[in-house]
Amino acid sequence: MTKASKRRLSRRALLAGTASAVSAGVLSGQDNASDPTKVQGELATEVGERSRHETPKRSYFSSARSGSNTPLQDLEGTITPSDLHFERHHGGIPDIDPDNYSLLIHGMVKQPRVYTLPELKRFPARAMTRFLECSGNGFRTYRNPEANREKTPQDIEGLTSTSEWVGVPLKTLFEEVGVLPEAKWFLAEAMDAAVMTRSIPVEKAWDDAIIAYGQNGEAIRPEQGYPARLFLPGFEGSSNVKWIRRIELAAEPFMSREETSKYTDPLPGGKARMFSFVMDAKSVITYPAYPVKLPDQGFWEIKGLAWSGRGKIVRVDISTDGGRSWEKAELQNPVLPKCHTRFRFGWEWDGRPATLMSRATDETGQTQPTLEALKQVRGEGTIYHYNHIRAWTVRGDGSVVFGEKA
């Protein structure tokens, strides 16, 4: 055990006396009704439920309930429980009967084909644990951090989650239909009320794209695209088209609404970055963060998540002095590519105001810029791909707020 935690424990009330006195003190003092050792417990169930003392909840993305945010500050490890995975939809969640589901692949192919769900599941499967992040994640604090001092990690960064995804490699299907060499892009079209469409470069299919039907061990959830979705590891959320019903191969991108008026990154001077699919290296501290109030000085573990659409996270640096000095955090093994990576950093809080920051670096060498550096390149108007360094400030009274100022 570290010196820090020893100090901490020595400050606390310690039990005096012999072990048996300790034992008596702990194990008695409850009446039978509230003593779980005195009453028969609940019997087994077909499907379990959370403890009534644990009520993690997604928060709504907007008043229109067009999405919801994952409660990052309530979670441990790297997996996001499927019922708490963030959601975002443009026409609500369709109710799809899997018996009526099929996926058409056509366009610049030798032989167009339609696949039912059992047909998709019959192919060799591939599984991978990967993050998924909405490209707009973090939009609240890019322009106006000061107005968001009292927001949680969920409020600010909750549009990112991690699952074990299972499906058929898109490569398998593209080989089956015989994609023509002239085909450079494909349209992915959803079976929802928005008929969501995105154009994706064919290379992604030859690389690691899957048509996913499994999530965290079970069937994909309705809000994640039941019965099947496109999953593009490391690409921005909206391009991972859910409820996918049609793929059309073509020589050029289709220039649909969601890649022209939306999901482009405006730049200073009236230009814009288009098809900026890959999510950049990023990290968020999930503890301590608003609304936590540290009860006392001493040892606290700074915890959070880091990820990159380009590959593995190789290091996360932590600053507790607002970016003047940095130290390496510990990464939870195994570190997987394009996946939430849990980091932990033992911190001895001396009771004075402290500004906590995290900075992730991925295996391609990409690291997080400061907010100022990002704004210099992108300007004030950009609305996607915010991977700048974030800060939480611990005040002298132990309360924690977003941003660099106490």
Add this chain to the structure above:
Amino acid sequence: MTKASKRRLSRRALLAGTASAVSAGVLSGQDNASDPTKVQGELATEVGERSRHETPKRSYFSSARSGSNTPLQDLEGTITPSDLHFERHHGGIPDIDPDNYSLLIHGMVKQPRVYTLPELKRFPARAMTRFLECSGNGFRTYRNPEANREKTPQDIEGLTSTSEWVGVPLKTLFEEVGVLPEAKWFLAEAMDAAVMTRSIPVEKAWDDAIIAYGQNGEAIRPEQGYPARLFLPGFEGSSNVKWIRRIELAAEPFMSREETSKYTDPLPGGKARMFSFVMDAKSVITYPAYPVKLPDQGFWEIKGLAWSGRGKIVRVDISTDGGRSWEKAELQNPVLPKCHTRFRFGWEWDGRPATLMSRATDETGQTQPTLEALKQVRGEGTIYHYNHIRAWTVRGDGSVVFGEKA
């Protein structure tokens, strides 16, 4: 794509005509009410639910509902959804208020201590994705495989599951209390109506034991020990004491009921193996398995899970001819130690009866024995630690039954 699946697809009805005809055929033909693209979908929710078309369920371990089995045949990948994790309890599931929870550590220690839940969570955490298996898993078919031809993987092997577990290393707490050198064992005691107790060698605490409070990203579930349990990677389920309230260090094991009358392995001649904690290398085929009926010949992917309490699985061999010949299956990456490892094997079924077997080997070289070999060592009376090779037989009509005979 493999030749096998090309053959398969060529046997199916293919869509004729141009892509646009294909498109029209697939995308029309539904009235507006049943066409999800014509109606606004459901809005976001705070906690999601499964599709109404997906209803995986645990099955009861016994008529007393003292446990339940994971629906292995319904699952993909390696993670078990927390609400489908197998359960086993000896006095029901206690209802524990985390505010009333504490863990006492005493006995042969320099300074006994009591830890509240926030105190346990304040220590540096450790996370690991690991299997947990009841040592009696597989008991149905050891003595009488013939009576269990029409049982599912869940019925036969459902007392095993995998989660990402998070907690404080027991090593940290043992250093805090100052475990004395004479202490070689510790008692772990539960806060349930059975006051479940097991004796564990101290070495396991110095190695990889944790007091777990997190499971698959969230708080541990009630049936898994909420708010905290002992988790001993690779050790038989019952030793991973749930709802843990007390740890007592001692020079000798305590010889409690659950390690004397139960959880010992009777041997021929009236002797018994005691404290046989480590779960052996094992594997189960989850597809195809009863009650699946393969609709046609051609390519099918044989899928299943392999694991070992001793470390990583290094290979899984598959036989489709009842053990005469074996071929290597593909393992899903990353392969983690003491964790369910998904294996997949592409199989071309020729329509004749076939007996499928899987055989796992771990990094220590341990592999699965045949049922006959295991019985020779353990005799008929043993009731724990069944890691022999299992078989499923595919009949000529495509139906699948447990065992080696069609």
